[in-house]
Amino acid sequence: MVDISSNFVGIKSPNPFWLASAPPTDKQYNVERGFEAGWGGAVWKTIGNPIVNVSSRYSSIDFGSKRMVGINNIELISDRPIEVNLKEIKSVKKHWPDRAVVASLMVESKKEAWHDIVKRTMDAGADGIELNFGCPHGMSERGMGSAVGQVPEYVCQIAEWVVEVSEIPVIVKLTPNISDITYPALAAKRAGAHAVSLINTINSITGVDLDSFVPRPIVGNASSHGGYCGPAVKPIALNMVASIASHPDMKDLPISGIGGISTWRDAVEFMLLGASNVQVCTAVMNYGFRIVEDMIDGLKNWMEQKGFKKLDDFIGLSVGKVKNWGDLDLNYKVVANINQDKCIKCGLCYIACEDASHQAISYFKDKYTKKYEIIEKECVGCNLCQMVCPIQDCITMEQRNIGAPYMNWAMYQEQNK
Amino acid sequence: MTRRIVPKLSKEEYEKNFSDVKPPLSKDAALLEANRCLYCYDAPCIEACPTHIDIPSFIKKIATNNLKGSARVIMESNIMGGTCARVCPVEILCEGACVYNNIKEAKPIDIGRLQRYATDYIFENNIQLFKREKDNGKKVAVIGAGPAGLSCAHKLSMLGYQVTVYEKKDKAGGLNLYGLAAYKITNEFVEKEIEYITSIGGIEIKYNQEVGKNVDIQDLLNSYDAVFIGIGLGKTPKLNIPGEELEGVYDAIQFIENLRINPLEKVSIGEVVAVIGAGNTAIDAATQAKRLGAKKVYIIYRRTQNEMPANIYEYNLALKDECEFLWLTNPTKIIGDTFVEAIECIRMELGEPDSSGRRMPIPIKNSEFLLKVDTVIKALGQISYTNFLTKIQGLELDKGRIKVNPETMQTSIPKLFAGGDCINGGKETVNAVQDGKLAALGIHKMIFS
Ligand SMILES: Cc1cc2nc3c(=O)[nH]c(=O)nc-3n(C[C@H](O)[C@H](O)[C@H](O)COP(=O)(O)OP(=O)(O)OC[C@H]3O[C@@H](n4cnc5c(N)ncnc54)[C@H](O)[C@@H]3O)c2cc1C
Numbered sequence A: 001m002v003d004i005s006s007n008f009v010g011i012k013s014p015n016p017f018w019l020a021s022a023p024p025t026d027k028q029y030n031v032e033r034g035f036e037a038g039w040g041g042a043v044w045k046t047i048g049n050p051i052v053n054v055s056s057r058y059s060s061i062d063f064g065s066k067r068m069v070g071i072n073n074i075e076l077i078s079d080r081p082i083e084v085n086l087k088e089i090k091s092v093k094k095h096w097p098d099r100a101v102v103a104s105l106m107v108e109s110k111k112e113a114w115h116d117i118v119k120r121t122m123d124a125g126a127d128g129i130e131l132n133f134g135c136p137h138g139m140s141e142r143g144m145g146s147a148v149g150q151v152p153e154y155v156c157q158i159a160e161w162v163v164e165v166s167e168i169p170v171i172v173k174l175t176p177n178i179s180d181i182t183y184p185a186l187a188a189k190r191a192g193a194h195a196v197s198l199i200n201t202i203n204s205i206t207g208v209d210l211d212s213f214v215p216r217p218i219v220g221n222a223s224s225h226g227g228y229c230g231p232a233v234k235p236i237a238l239n240m241v242a243s244i245a246s247h248p249d250m251k252d253l254p255i256s257g258i259g260g261i262s263t264w265r266d267a268v269e270f271m272l273l274g275a276s277n278v279q280v281c282t283a284v285m286n287y288g289f290r291i292v293e294d295m296i297d298g299l300k301n302w303m304e305q306k307g308f309k310k311l312d313d314f315i316g317l318s319v320g321k322v323k324n325w326g327d328l329d330l331n332y333k334v335v336a337n338i339n340q341d342k343c344i345k346c347g348l349c350y351i352a353c354e355d356a357s358h359q360a361i362s363y364f365k366d367k368y369t370k371k372y373e374i375i376e377k378e379c380v381g382c383n384l385c386q387m388v389c390p391i392q393d394c395i396t397m398e399q400r401n402i403g404a405p406y407m408n409w410a411m412y413q414e415q416n417k
Numbered sequence B: 001m002t003r004r005i006v007p008k009l010s011k012e013e014y015e016k017n018f019s020d021v022k023p024p025l026s027k028d029a030a031l032l033e034a035n036r037c038l039y040c041y042d043a044p045c046i047e048a049c050p051t052h053i054d055i056p057s058f059i060k061k062i063a064t065n066n067l068k069g070s071a072r073v074i075m076e077s078n079i080m081g082g083t084c085a086r087v088c089p090v091e092i093l094c095e096g097a098c099v100y101n102n103i104k105e106a107k108p109i110d111i112g113r114l115q116r117y118a119t120d121y122i123f124e125n126n127i128q129l130f131k132r133e134k135d136n137g138k139k140v141a142v143i144g145a146g147p148a149g150l151s152c153a154h155k156l157s158m159l160g161y162q163v164t165v166y167e168k169k170d171k172a173g174g175l176n177l178y179g180l181a182a183y184k185i186t187n188e189f190v191e192k193e194i195e196y197i198t199s200i201g202g203i204e205i206k207y208n209q210e211v212g213k214n215v216d217i218q219d220l221l222n223s224y225d226a227v228f229i230g231i232g233l234g235k236t237p238k239l240n241i242p243g244e245e246l247e248g249v250y251d252a253i254q255f256i257e258n259l260r261i262n263p264l265e266k267v268s269i270g271e272v273v274a275v276i277g278a279g280n281t282a283i284d285a286a287t288q289a290k291r292l293g294a295k296k297v298y299i300i301y302r303r304t305q306n307e308m309p310a311n312i313y314e315y316n317l318a319l320k321d322e323c324e325f326l327w328l329t330n331p332t333k334i335i336g337d338t339f340v341e342a343i344e345c346i347r348m349e350l351g352e353p354d355s356s357g358r359r360m361p362i363p364i365k366n367s368e369f370l371l372k373v374d375t376v377i378k379a380l381g382q383i384s385y386t387n388f389l390t391k392i393q394g395l396e397l398d399k400g401r402i403k404v405n406p407e408t409m410q411t412s413i414p415k416l417f418a419g420g421d422c423i424n425g426g427k428e429t430v431n432a433v434q435d436g437k438l439a440a441l442g443i444h445k446m447i448f449s
């Protein structure tokens, strides 16, 4: 039996799957339904002075028939009074003592305001606090959200105000709308925050309506840039998580991974790259709370198959495998191979290589047959053909030993001086 | 004396039985299917289509909601893309070539119905995609307003020719109107498509003009710069067995023509029907007899299922309509006084291969048996208009088919071109359309180079 229980900076949950601060966690009703479905924890929808939202709030991009590959929102923080949210947190915590309930907070950048809300949150019995320094729209114009998150000094300052009064763990949620994510992360650490969570949404415009010429989401005859999330942002989030996890000064800083997680596979990838737990928003907005069932089930089966007994057995395993380009072996060589028995002759590998790579696939055709073959001496091992091939394991990348030892860029330069 | 015609079914039943066997795709279904297309390079579906429609390209355009562009891609290659979308044997053409067939248990793209989705759009929105070039001063006569003739006329008009079409009947369309199964295509659509084709101008159709009877082909050859023959094929051959003249024995082509042009409740059909032959026409006759309300339909064929000329899709339609195949069975006599009362058949067995390469059916002695039927439909293929064709001086034929250069469709008479069923002995609509198109280009090349 594998144990998937999680302990994130002292906050315990039966599994590492938390609901991210967003509409699925904006009230007791939702959070309890999420817990019934099996979610291990929830970060409450950001609480602060109640705001007013516009109608028409989300837009998304589709790819082919796949809907919502990425979604964008122009919603602000909770539109309900602080005391209502805190009362509900208290009630949820009472009914669900084994689940993690973390309050996401955002108030104006004044010490007293932060002290006040932190104390009230502790009184409500929350397990921890997440500081929303990430929201890239609306709140930032009021000097909050990413307006804070984009300036490491502000991050440090506000986190300090919170840490100095908080008796529960403090997590700083980072905005990805910044050139180097390690700066605000280091600032959070300097302030004494217990952990960081990332990513919040990415500044975006998803598209423009071709009839009215108004970008989406359409609010009357205008739109506004919003925050992007969902499957499309996963690679960006993974890189940011990895760059904090592998930073020499943040090796011990716990990370809650967020951004485009839809399946147990995505979650495992975040954890391999250093996240201790994960948070999910878009996938739930797309399919409902029920998706957690396969996340739990799939994670357990994978751990069992790999022989991992607990989460710590694999968290961070891949961190050391992200290197600088300059450390990579220039003498490592792979070439593509097409399994002729599996090939369905769609020609996609051929045209991709011919028009966009190294003309390393030959095409033979007569009245009866078609054949696509790799011209090995032209193949640089770019993987493109393998990626465009619609058939599982039809094109494989095979290693070739070129009989030369490890050589990185610096060694290469040295040799070719 | 003819049999009294009593409608067998209610209005609703007729409507249901003769509604589209392949109903149109909804927008959502079309988008799902279009997005499933892999957009193959050098796609095999294009090659499999006799008119070489760039199928991946028109499907991609459906996915981007560029329906006008999609229809243009289709109809530039095949002006009867709308008809072909409905009636093509796609299983053995484009869809049969789809690479998805190479994935175990995967389904090919629904190309036919996507093509219909794109072409319906321009008919429903009255979008004319084509514009005729300036008159080039040349005149061409087209004989026959079937798919071959109309396709040829359209292409010629596009190139600036004045085209006169001589049509034997009082309507255009050929087998589109008189032959295709009623559950595949409606008369209304056929007429709309012909209107679309002729509305670019430069095409005049003269009806009730049978070349060889009231018009002389030599006159046409003398007064036009070129002549195209697209007359299709004629009747079904005779069975040459006793009782063939009895009331209740029909030629499949006439039977189908009758049900295409008359209200269905006015079409005579018996209770128990024997269809002779197992080609696509036989199946169409059998299924439509059943759908008209016949209680029992036999399809009688002297060889086995392996040799049957009908394609698998048609065969399955017959099974779905609960027609019963009697393999290795040959009719020997039709029995009755005035009306058909029964048909006598004999059992067959397969012997050595014959000239067609198929094993020859041989009667088994003393195996005759009687089937009680009241209708017999003969569907043994169609014979060519040899009477007319052999009278054209200098025209070379091969087994009744007009011989042509396969690239230009030119016959042994330089000014005379031909295409469609009259050169191939009876293939599909799509072949006739391609022939007509190639002939127009062949004529253009002859005149201008
Ligand atoms: C029962 C049946 C079902 C079929 N079903 C399908 C199907 O589902 N799918 C498919 O793709 N194909 C089908 N076909 C085949 C298809 O209909 C033909 O291949 C196609 O119509 C051939 O076109 P065509 O122009 O060569 O000849 P036709 O369509 O036969 O047109 C010939 C035209 O020439 C006219 N004509 C003839 N003689 C003269 C003359 N002397 N002077 C002037 N005009 C003349 C005729 O009246 C007619 O209008 C079917 C055929 C039959 C018989």
Ligand SMILES: Cc1cc2nc3c(=O)[nH]c(=O)nc-3n(C[C@H](O)[C@H](O)[C@H](O)COP(=O)(O)O)c2cc1C
Pocket (backbone or CB within 6 Å): A020, A021, A022, A023, A045, A046, A071, A072, A073, A075, A076, A077, A078, A104, A132, A134, A135, A173, A199, A200, A201, A228, A229, A230, A231, A233, A258, A259, A260, A261, A279, A280, A281, A282, A283
């Ligand atoms: C509609 C919507 C509202 C959100 N509101 C908040 C919020 O109030 N506070 C917050 O910290 N993050 C908020 N987020 C960001 C999510 O918590 C999460 O960081 C982001 O969506 C990435 O995760 P995902 O790809 O799983 O959706 C919101 C996201 C969406 C889509």
